[in-house]
Amino acid sequence: MGRIIGILSGKGGVGKTTTVANVGTALASYFKKSVIIVDCNITTSHLSLYLGMYYSPVTLNQVLTGKAKIQEAIYDYHVPGLRVIPASLSLKDLRGVDVSRLKKVIKKLSDEADIVLLDGAPGMGREAMATIRASDEVLFISTPFVPSTMDIIKSHQVALEIGVKPIGIMLNMVGKERYELSVDEVEQLAELPIVISVPMDKNVLRSLALKTPVVLFDPASPASRQFFELAGQMIGEKYIPDTFLTRLMRFFGMIK
Ligand SMILES: Nc1ncnc2c1ncn2[C@@H]1O[C@H](COP(=O)(O)OP(=O)(O)OP(=O)(O)O)[C@@H](O)[C@H]1O
Numbered sequence: 001m002g003r004i005i006g007i008l009s010g011k012g013g014v015g016k017t018t019t020v021a022n023v024g025t026a027l028a029s030y031f032k033k034s035v036i037i038v039d040c041n042i043t044t045s046h047l048s049l050y051l052g053m054y055y056s057p058v059t060l061n062q063v064l065t066g067k068a069k070i071q072e073a074i075y076d077y078h079v080p081g082l083r084v085i086p087a088s089l090s091l092k093d094l095r096g097v098d099v100s101r102l103k104k105v106i107k108k109l110s111d112e113a114d115i116v117l118l119d120g121a122p123g124m125g126r127e128a129m130a131t132i133r134a135s136d137e138v139l140f141i142s143t144p145f146v147p148s149t150m151d152i153i154k155s156h157q158v159a160l161e162i163g164v165k166p167i168g169i170m171l172n173m174v175g176k177e178r179y180e181l182s183v184d185e186v187e188q189l190a191e192l193p194i195v196i197s198v199p200m201d202k203n204v205l206r207s208l209a210l211k212t213p214v215v216l217f218d219p220a221s222p223a224s225r226q227f228f229e230l231a232g233q234m235i236g237e238k239y240i241p242d243t244f245l246t247r248l249m250r251f252f253g254m255i256k
């Protein structure tokens with residue numbers, strides 16, 4: 001049975017879609033897992049745009065209107081092992097969408113992949129709530145500032161009430177400014193562990209312009225290394241960065 005992990009935040013624009021695209025790619029490309037990433041942010045869907053998938057005849061919208069089966073909305077990405085379920089980019093496809101069906105349709109994916117990552121909508125509206133309900137575990141994304149951290153507190157409470165296991169927080173777009181909250185401060189405020197800190201990295205924006213996950217565009221960039229690390233943590237495996245030393249060690253069979 002595959003694990004279904006929701007990627008959520010209270011505040012918008014903190015890096016959920018970026019995380020889903022990159023951790024999904026890292027799990028498939030580096031850790032050789034079978035992964036499905038799903039755009040559950042139906043009203044403002046972005047996942048397909050981040051991956052350069054502009055036309056998908058069947059999307060999650062048709063599944064949630066009862067017009068298609070979830071299996072018909074699964075598309076292969078060019079990274080072996082990674083598949084994508086996009087949401088429609090068209091306004092007219094919102095008509096008739098019933099997000100209360102999400103849990104039932106997502107459950108069907110647990111036989112199809114090792115890991116299913118759900119890209120949630122921000123906040124606690126119907127879409128976000130449906131994504132939490134459809135998840136076995138949730139990872140919260142926050143920036144090192146008070147508003148996004150405070151919003152995690154509410155989402156965390158909701159997850160606990162629903163009975164979904166919180167993995168912790170990924171702190172994103174971290175800089176070195178003194179006005180940022182520290183890891184300790186975020187952990188104390190949110191009462192959740194920070195599982196990883198991802199730095200503010202221009203390569204993420206460069207890769208977005210090229211519609212390619214940064215872990216493919218520049219695997220050695222500071223943000224990419226953290227996305228690989230997070231992917232490894234999720235499945236209890238170690239990520240070993242590709243350096244001259246590790247290549248040498250691999251050549252002599254000292255590491256895998
Ligand atoms: N570590 C990072 N360094 C630099 N830019 C980043 C980083 N993470 C995300 N971004 C950029 O921040 C913007 C918002 O990211 P993203 O779309 O992933 O957020 P989101 O939480 O999914 O937003 P929404 O709530 O609207 O769905 C994007 O332009 C993305 O490229």
Ligand SMILES: [Mg+2]
Pocket residue numbers: 016017018041046119120
């Ligand atoms: Mg998003």
